[in-house]
Amino acid sequence: MKFLKAHTPDEAVRLFGQHPEAIPLAGATDAMVAWNVGRLNGKIILDLSAIDEWKTIQILRNSLKIGSLVTHAEIQRHPVIRKKFSLLAQASSQIGSTQVQNRGTIGGNIANASPAGDTFPPLAVYNALIHTVSFRGPRVLAFLDVFAWVKKTRLHPSELIEAVEIPYPSPVPKRWMFRKVGTRSAMIISKTVAAGLLWMNKDATVNKLRFALGSVAPTVKRLKTAEAFVAGKRLTPDVVEHACRIMADDISPIDDIRSTAEYRLQVSQNLLRSFLKF
């Protein structure tokens, strides 16, 4: 195995341009498991962990810009994130364990593209933007456009995630929710993971719903059909039930070692129902 270490963003871009086959390394919490069973033998590793420029959280006028190497522990401790983006703070505090939260980074979590990424439903409902860099120059992607398939991103060869930008929700939502459903409190990979934001009109109709689910499709999913259906309606029991039923159009849960498709769909519907009910 070849080990390359970048100390600055420029060095990282240059090294990744020269070695597009390299595997970028951030907090290493996933990569080390692969290494320990021999799956990284003969590969080139590009260690990004010494790049201080990507470890900062910038408070901008209309958004917050979180460097890709900010750890889950730092995210959950940050006062502005706790106040304005509490779903992300909650998700970060339920990832892995204390030990994993101290090493794992938000950029690494995204680049890993697990269908079960716990930060993904919050980032999806906050309409996050992903800033990347490569020798071709910088690029900005909508968060949901980053993912192609299970463990596959649409990042170009030699492209690195530099930061995650999240605009402040305006106005402040009426209701918000983050829920992770798993078997053990620590280290568990979610059976389903959900985040929701809800804005209401003065006449008690829905202004806007954003609801995202993880672990129930190859990539994180926004419930576009249900979101459009409830807009402008009062949340009567019939409306809520119908929204839960049509959720099945947007997700494709599977049977696997952690759960069954049937259970995942049922729990996801229960989560949406509990969020929409008064």
Add this chain to the structure above:
Amino acid sequence: MVVKFVVNSKKRAYKGPPFKRLIDVLRDDFGLTGTKEGCGEGECGACTVLIDGQPVNSCLVPVGQVENCKVETVESLGSSAELHILQKAFLEEGSAQCGFCTPGMLMTSLAWIRNGGSDKSQEIREYLAGNLCRCTGYQHIINAVIGAVREYKKAKARRKGLFLPSPRVSGERAG
């Protein structure tokens, strides 16, 4: 590759492959065998050490990432002549049976009490959720950490010269 870092307040230089796991460097290169390997994939927390004061799984850290870092292992706690508050609490509460998880439990708990963690059972359980124990059922470990948090706060107050009234036994009268 040469990696320079500090282990238990001592400067160390490691020479070898950068992707060697920190746990192997500590145990094999430096002879610090207090840190135990349980699962080798970050699930059990037995290998927990502190890097710059924060608990991490040393089986998931390539040594190439600890350049200039401060690493603390269980060997940095007290000696058998002078036990650390946590060690004393674990002993008094009977928090170890086979003892394999204990070094990791101690190190995660150390970060908890140093970072100003509370003595609330639920919060301690959440913080320690990444440390598995298959013997004790956890209750004695949690009790020990609760006791140690209180001791630590008292000791800190004493060092600052603050006066903390001890709880008065009812009916007690001065001389």
